[in-house]
Amino acid sequence: MTPAPPPASGPLPPLAELLETARVVSVPLTVRFRGVEHREALLFRGPAGWGEFCPFLEYGPAEASRWLACAVEAAHREFPTPRRREVPVNATVPAVEPGRVAAVLDRFPGEVREVKIKVAERGQSLADDVARVRAVRRAAPAAVLKMDANGGWDHEAALRALLALAEFEPAYVEQPVPSIEGLARLREELRRREVPVPIAADESVRKEDDPLRVARAGAADLIVVKAPPLGGVRSALEVIERSGLPAVVSSALETSVGMSAGLALAAALPELPHACGLGTASLLAGDLVAEPLIPSGGVLPVGRTEPAPELLERYEVGGERRDCWLRRLAAAHAELAARVAPGVQAADRRSYPSRSPGARPAGLDRVRRATGPPHAPATGGTP
Numbered sequence: 370m371t372p373a374p375p376p377a378s379g380p381l382p383p384l385a386e387l388l389e390t391a392r393v394v395s396v397p398l399t400v401r402f403r404g405v406e407h408r409e410a411l412l413f414r415g416p417a418g419w420g421e422f423c424p425f426l427e428y429g430p431a432e433a434s435r436w437l438a439c440a441v442e443a444a445h446r447e448f449p450t451p452r453r454r455e456v457p458v459n460a461t462v463p464a465v466e467p468g469r470v471a472a473v474l475d476r477f478p479g480e481v482r483e484v485k486i487k488v489a490e491r492g493q494s495l496a497d498d499v500a501r502v503r504a505v506r507r508a509a510p511a512a513v514l515k516m517d518a519n520g521g522w523d524h525e526a527a528l529r530a531l532l533a534l535a536e537f538e539p540a541y542v543e544q545p546v547p548s549i550e551g552l553a554r555l556r557e558e559l560r561r562r563e564v565p566v567p568i569a570a571d572e573s574v575r576k577e578d579d580p581l582r583v584a585r586a587g588a589a590d591l592i593v594v595k596a597p598p599l600g601g602v603r604s605a606l607e608v609i610e611r612s613g614l615p616a617v618v619s620s621a622l623e624t625s626v627g628m629s630a631g632l633a634l635a636a637a638l639p640e641l642p643h644a645c646g647l648g649t650a651s652l653l654a655g656d657l658v659a660e661p662l663i664p665s666g667g668v669l670p671v672g673r674t675e676p677a678p679e680l681l682e683r684y685e686v687g688g689e690r691r692d693c694w695l696r697r698l699a700a701a702h703a704e705l706a707a708r709v710a711p712g713v714q715a716a717d718r719r720s721y722p723s724r725s726p727g728a729r730p731a732g733l734d735r736v737r738r739a740t741g742p743p744h745a746p747a748t749g750g751t752p
């Protein structure tokens with residue numbers, strides 16, 4: 370296996386062009402998820418539709434540049450030809466108390482065939498996890514269960530937890546420990562003890578410089594793949610193909626606009642061995658499209674979504690939050706320009722002084738004026 374190529378974003382439009390249609394939104398969640406209660410994003414429109422740039426707030430420019438590549442692809446290129454019209458999705462249960470499980474599952478109407486449950490949340494115990502999983506089992510007796518630890522355990526804790534959770538026959542456990550070497554060691558230990566719990570890699574794919582290292586290391590039975598952190602649909606498809614491993618397409622907690630990319634990725638894959646983690650619009654208390662991507666009967670329709678103007682307006686934020694996102698966009702754009710085609714960034718910069726100030730897109734002056742770090746400080750969320 371050769372190393373993965375850099376994210377394939379296609380041609381990169383100048384920053385000024387992205388700023389012309391840029392809207393910054395903050396959408397509330399119904400329940401705290403990976404440390405956030407509001408999902409912020411910057412959206413822009415291109416010839417193919419809307420793109421959503423939504424790296425988590427603690428991500429720096431290099432990591433965020435891959436999310437930008439995904440948003441640019443969505444706005445400027447058609448998605449690959451779909452192989453299906455709908456995609457099976459799991460329900461997602463955040464690290465809530467057992468008493469709140471039923472309310473979370475109520476937001477996934479119709480039959481729920483697979484449920485992914487967050488475990489190993491900081492400040493909680495294995496007993497909390499087991500109680501939550503048991504509550505899910507009670508609420509959805511026939512559902513396939515899977516868990517996501519977001520690298521929250523060390524080797525010993527993971528072993529203890531997986532031995533305890535094995536009674537629920539999980540289809541897999543996502544990122545039980547943080548590192549690729551740790552995953553490989555744990556997987557080997559599970560095999561030796563004949564514990565039938567498959568290991569999925571998530572952060573070890575999307576946060577690594579080389580998303581294929583986990584496959585080369587034999588550290589996982591399958592990979593979780595998200596379009597934004599892998600640089601878009603085409604780039605993610607390439608990672609999946611080259612990894613040679615089964616893949617589960619999952620969300621990055623986008624609004625129903627950004628979710629189109631994940632759905633396009635799932636729709637383009639020859640096989641979907643598990644339901645996708647793309648049902649997270651159910652965790653949002655608002656959305657940008659008239660008919661949010663709330664799964665019904667465990668499936669979501671494939672296709673592009675358009676933000677409704679009145680909803681964009683309702684969730685739009687200005688002031689310091691908009692400035693922060695414009696800075697993040699500029700920083701990610703500079704990274705991407707330097708990485709994809711080193712000449713593009715310089716050409717982009719040169720083009721600004723030749724414009725008359727009046728012709729500058731709204732926001733560009735703000736980006737230039739804005740001081741301080743390009744991204745907000747860490748919020749303490751999971752990776």
Ligand SMILES: O=C(O)CCC(=O)C1=CC=C[C@@H](O)[C@@H]1C(=O)O
Nearest residue numbers: 403461485619620621622646649
């Ligand atoms: O996979 C799912 O069911 C939902 C998506 C999901 O769990 C995540 C979305 C966004 C950020 C991540 O912390 C988280 C994950 O770790 O998979």
Ligand SMILES: [Mg+2]
Nearest residue numbers: 517519543571
């Ligand atoms: Mg995960």
